[in-house]
Amino acid sequence: MSIRSFLLLLALVLGAAALPGPTLAAGEGATAGQVPGESLGNTSDADFWRAVREGQPQTISIPDREAAVLIQSEGENWRNIRNGPISTIGGWLLVGVIILVSLYFAIRGRIRITGGRSGKRIQRFTQMQRVGHWFVASMFILLGSSGLVLLYGRYGLPYLIGKDGFATLASASLQAHNLFGPLFIASIVVLFFTFVKGNWLSRDDIGWIAKLGGFFGGHASSRFYNFGEKNWFWMSMSLGLILSVSGIILDFPALLEDRYAQQLAHIGHAASALVFISVGLGHIYLGVFGVEGAVEGMTTGTVDANWAKDHHDLWYEEVMADEAAKAGGE
């Protein structure tokens, strides 16, 4: 190479280096539909990613419908609903019920048996009904507590027990939740058949509703179950059905092989569980703390006659009439 040729080549190289070229800042990501790269020739990257996010199945060579979708965008919606409205509204519902019940207790106090206990016991629930009730109650505690850890644990527990501690607790809760779920389904079926009798709505319920169940004073008549108890029964059955069906879908994902159905099932499962737990807290309050003598019906199977007169006077009269008829027949 001559000196002249060498100088010409050097000038070309230096000149080329001085020209502005295409640059890409490090770490630049996709914003507002624009993505870096433009490496697909005629198809822009923005169109490409938009098509991916539409979640339409593409052509694949394996018989797996799910694998044909590169990104299932509904998953982001599901995550936002779960961590947004479901968690927030559900959380306020739980807190609201606790505040409401505490306020009611502070104002009204424990509802005592009028005239005190009579000493006369009346059979209210059979052994089978008590077993069915407490079995569902134990499932309610196991599934409710483990479910709440799974839904809300991440917001507080890592600060209390550390991230590793929470991961351990969450794993334990998940296993317990999955294992006890099928037992809940069986127990809710048993509960339906043991308690359905007497829980159909009747004309007597109108009077009970008009007097607001006697919760704010006065006496509201009712038969074996009052309108509030009937509501709780049918609510338990309906929510139990939703929880059971959605729980089966979540426990056995291969049944449907549809991710969207699982996301819907998960939202339905969480929402109905939060309503169930919230109303359940009210039921526990009234049964155990709020109304004197109520829990005895479920522990011993019998209630005091004066309690029956206070809360289920029409049923009490039926029992007395039966007793009188039996005594007369002897």
Next chain:
Amino acid sequence: MSFLEFTEGPLWYVALVVFSVGVAWNIIGILAMRVRGDSAVPRKSPVAGGIKAIFLHMAPHGGFFSRTAYHVIVGYLFHLGLFALLLFGSFHVAFIKEWTGLSWTPLPRWGFIIASEVAFAGLILMWIRRWTDPITRQISDRDDHIGTGLTMLAMLTGCFALGEASDGLRAVHMLSVELLMLYFPFSRLMHAFTFIFSRYFMGAAYGKRGYVP
């Protein structure tokens, strides 16, 4: 030494020794008991009566079925479920192999889950009966509830550890099992071994008179 190493090391040995010696002590004590001699001429074989009673009382019979159906069915649910998960759970088979070298085909995971659910259902239903049946409630004491509670705890911690996600859960399960083993020989949980002696004794006594109820 980590918590897991402690529960799978020193504490496991202590629990195993207390359990084995305690159970052996009870059984030897029963076998060595002096029974007052019965000089009456036997009408039938007491040995045959004893053996008959062991098998006869495995199922309800006579006029008691309606009264005993609940705890017979629930009792079988719990005990069969417990035996299945204890002896055929893959984790337990692996544990037994680690300690004894013996192993056998474990249940598949779904089988283990079903066995666990059956055992849990049985145990919870039995415990509910203890609290809600007026007669059973009267004859149940602290020992019954502690024994049931410890069994429940061991099963529950085992359920928690199903994901095999942490050493901590395994250690807690080991600890709860060891508590159960330490309590076992001093409680009515011993019925797991002694029921056969009591049935035989009763069957032999009646068998000698010619009738086993």
